[in-house]
Amino acid sequence: MASMGVTAAVTEEQVAFYRENGFVQVDDVISPATVAALRQALDATYRDDAGGIHTSARDSAYAKVLDQRVNVWRDHPVVREHVFDRRLAEMARRLAGVRAVRLWHDQALYKQPGDSKPTPWHQDLPYWPMAEPGALSLWLALDDVDEHNGAMSFVPGSRRVGSLPGINLVHPEDIFAMVPGGALAGVKPVLCRLRAGSCTFHDGRTFHAAGANHTAAPRRAMVTIYMPEGTTFNDKGHIVTDPLGLRPGQALAGEAFPILAEA
Numbered sequence: 001m002a003s004m005g006v007t008a009a010v011t012e013e014q015v016a017f018y019r020e021n022g023f024v025q026v027d028d029v030i031s032p033a034t035v036a037a038l039r040q041a042l043d044a045t046y047r048d049d050a051g052g053i054h055t056s057a058r059d060s061a062y063a064k065v066l067d068q069r070v071n072v073w074r075d076h077p078v079v080r081e082h083v084f085d086r087r088l089a090e091m092a093r094r095l096a097g098v099r100a101v102r103l104w105h106d107q108a109l110y111k112q113p114g115d116s117k118p119t120p121w122h123q124d125l126p127y128w129p130m131a132e133p134g135a136l137s138l139w140l141a142l143d144d145v146d147e148h149n150g151a152m153s154f155v156p157g158s159r160r161v162g163s164l165p166g167i168n169l170v171h172p173e174d175i176f177a178m179v180p181g182g183a184l185a186g187v188k189p190v191l192c193r194l195r196a197g198s199c200t201f202h203d204g205r206t207f208h209a210a211g212a213n214h215t216a217a218p219r220r221a222m223v224t225i226y227m228p229e230g231t232t233f234n235d236k237g238h239i240v241t242d243p244l245g246l247r248p249g250q251a252l253a254g255e256a257f258p259i260l261a262e263a
């Protein structure tokens with residue numbers, strides 16, 4: 001795939017920003033040609049209902065929040081090439097400050113036009129069967145995103161409150177009401193408007209949300225989730241680990257969770 005005009009690495013400033021705030025925006029990480037190739041691959045996957053695990057029926061309440069397909073890399077070489085991109089994984093490794101990162105899973109996240117619903121404020125780690133924190137997501141915009149079509153917002157520093165109960169994404173609880181001692185009172189969320197080909201990284205404990213898609217076109221995002229090497233299974237049920245028969249305390253490792261970057 002073409003790689004002209006793309007950001008090669010995160011800067012020291014971006015690493016420092018991520019460490020302080022738990023998220024960071026990195027512009028132009030993939031080329032327009034790669035954006036086009038990923039759009040084509042994912043649009044075909046959605047159109048043909050083939051590729052990755054489709055997590056909900058198309059007409060379900062959840063699909064109005066997120067029309068999600070998990071681990072598309074297993075079925076689509078173009079997506080695999082993107083997910084296995086060492087340069088992107090190296091950015092994640094440096095932000096996390098670890099020796100190596102493995103793939104947890106990828107996910108295509110479409111907000112379909114029509115009766116689109118916002119993604120409520122939540123953390124990701126409570127949904128993941130991981131005993132340790134540190135996993136982070138690369139949320140890649142495949143369309144320009146802003147407040148009209150589901151751009152993401154993040155609460156700076158919110159990962160410091162730790163891992164709270166998982167939020168129901170269809171009938172959401174108020175996550176801010178769960179924060180001990182009102183620790184985030186007065187902290188303003190940051191909306192990240194992105195051009196297609198730009199991305200954000202966020203820690204699994206960082207509070208984030210996205211508006212509904214009020215436009216006539218899908219909002220297409222491709223997410224790669226990295227976890228520090230050595231992250232262990234905590235026995236929580238999850239679509240990715242349920243078929244694997246893992247024991248609590250066992251490292252999430254091996255073919256299902258390949259190493260994507262190491263120092």
Ligand SMILES: O=C(O)CCC(=O)C(=O)O
Binds near residue numbers: 066119150208209210
């Ligand atoms: O794309 C969205 O609207 C939400 C994405 C999200 O919550 C995530 O990537 O963790």
